Amino acid sequence: MTRKSILITGCSSGIGYDAAHALHKRGWRVFATCRKQEDCDRLTREGLESFLLDQSDTDSMSAAIEEVLTRTGGTLDALFNNAAFGFPAAVEDVPTDALRSIFETNLFGYHDLTRQVIPIMRAQGHGRILNCSSVLGFVALRFRGAYNSTKFAMEGLTDTLRIEMRGSGIDVILIQPGPITSKLRENSIPHFEKWIDWRSSARKAEYEQKVLTRLYEERGPDTFELPASAVSDKVWQALTDTNPRARYKITKPTYLMAVFKRLLPTRMLDWLIDRM
Structure with a gap:
């Protein structure tokens, strides 16, 4: 039997990396994509099929889809939209261009890639689209406004798509992690340093007391944090459940x-969250 195939974004580390290896070990043909060639080369050496895909670049996504179709003969069984980034900041300190930047990857990239995949799945009569959300996709935390807003919007878009795809053979599924071991904090630092002028903020003291320590100091796992393999197990379940x-x-x-x-x-709920 032909192995089922899946395209996963954001595989350089964390959730995407673990899911790619876990599904590969379980017999899936995994296309593990990354934004940087050196990460693709590393994954290739580890035995995965890997090539470039940047969710902020339509041409990059189109090229990745063409690569998948060339390798599979025109089919794709599943898509796991996983790539995303965040940066901590009070909403009042987030420049609008910074918000546009994070939406480009965390929402518009998901939408663009999904639109390119749907015709493939529709033609073959089946497919599963998994979108990686977050606990922050349905509750808000202070200093997470940019990330919160992308995940809230993505959940709404995913819910709508799921309803619209009824009867098509295409299942649309939300994966909702909480605290998971990853490089999300580390990867947020360049975006924070590029966009956030915290020294001029009315909340400078809050940044110094709460944000900078968490951002720059290695503090070990968060409370209730699970390894990325916990997400991989749910991804496997979402891909294999008869009625996901x-x-x-x-x-x-x-x-x-x-x-x-x-x-x-x-x-x-606001009172409770504010004390976390």
Whole structure:
């Protein structure tokens, strides 16, 4: 039998890296993509099929899709939109161009790549599209406004697409991690340094007391943090369940926040989150 194939974005580290290797070991043909050639070369040496894909560049995405179709003979069974970045900042300190930049990768890239994949899946009569969201896709944390907003928007877009794809053979699924071991914090530093003038902020003291320490100091795992393999297990489940769920939650904070979001008044939830 022909191996099922999946295209995964953001495979240089963290969730994408672990998912690529985990699915490869389970017999899937994995196309593990990255933004940098050196990361692709490293994954290739590790036994994966890897090539460039930048979710902020339409031409790069189109070239990656063409590469997939050339290698598979025109099919693709699944897409895992995973690549994303964040940076900590108060909303009032986020320049609009910075917001455009993060939306380009975290939302518009998902949308563009998904639109390119749907015709392939529609023609073959089946497919699964997995979008990596976050606990921050349905609850907001202070100093996470840019990232929050991309994930909230992505959840709305994904929910709509899931409804629209009913009867097409294409399942659209949200993966909702919480604290997962990754390089998200480390990778946010260049974006923070590029965009955020925290020294001139009215919240300078808060940056010094809360943000900079967390951003620059290695503090070990967060409370309830799970390894990236916990996400890979749910990705596997989402790909293989006969009737996949709309959402696959991961980590205790994600489950707890979903309950709090449903049961608590908004002001009470705000009070609770503000003390975390």
